[in-house]
Amino acid sequence: MWKLISIELYKIFRRPRTYISFVAIGAIVVLILLAFYADGENYMAFGMQALTQTFDVQGSLLNGYLICFVILQTLLIHVPLLITLIAGDQVAGEANMGTLRLLLTKPVSRSRLLLAKFLATIVYTLALLVWMAFLSLAVSILVFGTGDLLILKSEEVVVLSGNDVLWRYAGAFAFAAIAMSTVAALAFFLSIFAENSIGPIVSTMSVIIVFTILSSLDIPVFNALKPYLFTTHIIGWKGLFDDPVAWVPVCKSAVILLVHIIVFLLASVFVFNKKDILS
Amino acid sequence: MNMPVIEVRNLTKKFDDIVAVDELSFTVNAADVYGFLGQNGAGKSTTLRMLLSLIFPDHGDMHIFGMDLKHNRREILQQTGAVIERPDLYKYLTAYETLSVFSTMSGIRADRKRIMSQLELVGLTDRAEGKVRTFSQGMKQRLGIAVALIHDPRLVILDEPTNGLDPQGIADMRNLILHLSREMGKTVLVSSHLLSEIEQVATRMLIIDKGRKMVEGSVEALCRPALKRVEIDLADPVRAKEILTKAGYDIETAPGNHSRLVLGIREEEVPVVNRLLVQNDIDVISIRPANSLEEYFLSLTAGKQHVEAYKY
Numbered sequence: 001m002w003k004l005i006s007i008e009l010y011k012i013f014r015r016p017r018t019y020i021s022f023v024a025i026g027a028i029v030v031l032i033l034l035a036f037y038a039d040g041e042n043y044m045a046f047g048m049q050a051l052t053q054t055f056d057v058q059g060s061l062l063n064g065y066l067i068c069f070v071i072l073q074t075l076l077i078h079v080p081l082l083i084t085l086i087a088g089d090q091v092a093g094e095a096n097m098g099t100l101r102l103l104l105t106k107p108v109s110r111s112r113l114l115l116a117k118f119l120a121t122i123v124y125t126l127a128l129l130v131w132m133a134f135l136s137l138a139v140s141i142l143v144f145g146t147g148d149l150l151i152l153k154s155e156e157v158v159v160l161s162g163n164d165v166l167w168r169y170a171g172a173f174a175f176a177a178i179a180m181s182t183v184a185a186l187a188f189f190l191s192i193f194a195e196n197s198i199g200p201i202v203s204t205m206s207v208i209i210v211f212t213i214l215s216s217l218d219i220p221v222f223n224a225l226k227p228y229l230f231t232t233h234i235i236g237w238k239g240l241f242d243d244p245v246a247w248v249p250v251c252k253s254a255v256i257l258l259v260h261i262i263v264f265l266l267a268s269v270f271v272f273n274k275k276d277i278l279s
Numbered sequence: 280m281n282m283p284v285i286e287v288r289n290l291t292k293k294f295d296d297i298v299a300v301d302e303l304s305f306t307v308n309a310a311d312v313y314g315f316l317g318q319n320g321a322g323k324s325t326t327l328r329m330l331l332s333l334i335f336p337d338h339g340d341m342h343i344f345g346m347d348l349k350h351n352r353r354e355i356l357q358q359t360g361a362v363i364e365r366p367d368l369y370k371y372l373t374a375y376e377t378l379s380v381f382s383t384m385s386g387i388r389a390d391r392k393r394i395m396s397q398l399e400l401v402g403l404t405d406r407a408e409g410k411v412r413t414f415s416q417g418m419k420q421r422l423g424i425a426v427a428l429i430h431d432p433r434l435v436i437l438d439e440p441t442n443g444l445d446p447q448g449i450a451d452m453r454n455l456i457l458h459l460s461r462e463m464g465k466t467v468l469v470s471s472h473l474l475s476e477i478e479q480v481a482t483r484m485l486i487i488d489k490g491r492k493m494v495e496g497s498v499e500a501l502c503r504p505a506l507k508r509v510e511i512d513l514a515d516p517v518r519a520k521e522i523l524t525k526a527g528y529d530i531e532t533a534p535g536n537h538s539r540l541v542l543g544i545r546e547e548e549v550p551v552v553n554r555l556l557v558q559n560d561i562d563v564i565s566i567r568p569a570n571s572l573e574e575y576f577l578s579l580t581a582g583k584q585h586v587e588a589y590k591y
Contacts (some may be wrong), residue, residue: 091483106384107356277333
């Protein structure tokens with residue numbers, strides 16, 4: 001099994017397109033960092049006008065923790081697109097290249113092959129998140145240092161003390177790993193039905209866009225739907241920045257996402273095992 | 280090793296309402312180069328894909344190396360190598376990397392020596408480090424065959440291996456198939472839509488049309504020009520077949536007519552055969568020359584494709 005996974009990883013990381021995502025994330029993070037470095041004080045002054053008088057804050061508010069939060073909030077909505085680029089290509093791309101039929105005439109069971117492909121996709125997803133974590137957290141801290149984290153929410157302002165933040169980020173990235181794996185699993189599942197990767201990529205993104213809109217619209221009809229949409233749970237990482245952390249909804253969201261992953265994976269194996277390979 | 284390598288019984292596959300393969304039965308023996316002939320869309324690829332369990336049949340049995348494909352897929356594929364249709368490979372890998380990846384997937388870990396010897400077999404030694412995207416059609420086809428052979432399989436399945444090749448490539452492919460069979464003792468199942476190609480490499484052949492078996496027999500008997508193919512209508516074909524087989528005649532299966540035998544014999548043998556049957560109390564209803572195989576094959580494909588295609 002390990003050999004199969006390493007072959008799939010080899011195939012993923014030998015392709016130039018894999019690195020597009022890494023470059024894209026790198027570019028965005030560096031741009032945000034540059035912007036804050038050049039003009040951060042003004043940005044902060046504008047946002048904080050009313051607050052600086054009423055709060056007693058330790059150190060500079062413009063610190064690595066805050067920038068990491070801004071980056072996460074902006075970027076985690078777009079990372080799914082980069083994940084689908086690879087996950088949606090896993091089976092459909094091989095069908096399109098014509099290599100799927102060769103792959104399946106090798107003495108490897110379809111379930112194992114699919115599992116290896118899925119795990120390789122997850123490794124890619126995690127690698128992308130580690131890269132993002134490194135850039136957004138480590139580099140931000142290096143450039144701007146640490147301090148208290150001040151978060152503006154719709155109804156309240158949360159101030160987290162500087163030494164109470166790092167573990168929250170660890171949790172947030174772990175949660176993001178589950179959330180992004182859910183996206184990967186969906187794209188992977190759709191990838192089995194298609195013979196080129198555009199279909200699964202576009203349909204995964206469409207599902208996410210439609211669900212996200214449903215999740216964020218505050219209309220009673222949609223509110224009833226919300227708990228059943230995985231996009232509602234994908235942003236659950238923000239719960240880790242409440243004080244104190246509301247563990248129950250965070251964990252519940254994580255479990256719901258994990259169930260999604262398992263269901264998508266089992267459905268993939270079921271469909272793939274019965275599929276006639278005509279590509 | 281008397282067990283057939285491939286034994287297919289009543290294989291049937293429908294796609295929606297179209298019957299792609301219809302109650303097809305055939306047997307491939309060890310060391311045969313078995314030619315699988317039919318026009319495009321006759322069901323060749325579908326059958327070969329079913330033999331590799333890429334497609335699942337609606338019903339019918341396939342035994343390979345004496346094992347049921349339904350239950351022993353992995354064991355069978357371990358000893359089978361195949362190139363199905365276009366030889367598509369990972370464009371971003373080199374020839375060497377391609378063989379390395381697929382040797383691992385085949386359950387062996389080929390060392391450098393083994394990989395280089397495979398590349399030598401197909402004449403790609405000097406392109407070992409070249410990326411597949413830079414390869415010509417013929418080179419890809421040869422690399423595809425090297426991939427199929429990397430784990431030293433007993434059975435090699437090649438689907439239209441000369442498609443898209445230039446005349447030199449076609450000649451190379453022919454020699455490679457003969458080499459596989461004669462020097463390396465492999466059983467080869469090769470499909471084509473060109474009679475001339477099958478004729479030059481195969482020992483036995485099967486013609487299919489619309490998914491049904493039309494003719495099966497040895498290429499020698501079917502194609503040797505010194506022999507005439509005669510159709511004999513008989514009252515008791517079963518016993519006649521027994522007697523003639525015993526006397527050393529090679530009998531083809533006649534499609535769709537159970538009281539008819541088809542055999543390839545020299546002209547002067549016609550009375551001998553007739554006498555043999557009569558002496559054994561079998562009533563001979565008629566003996567007449569059958570169409571030549573080429574005429575027959577062309578008649579199957581007439582009107583659908585240009586006749587010239589079968590003559591080069």
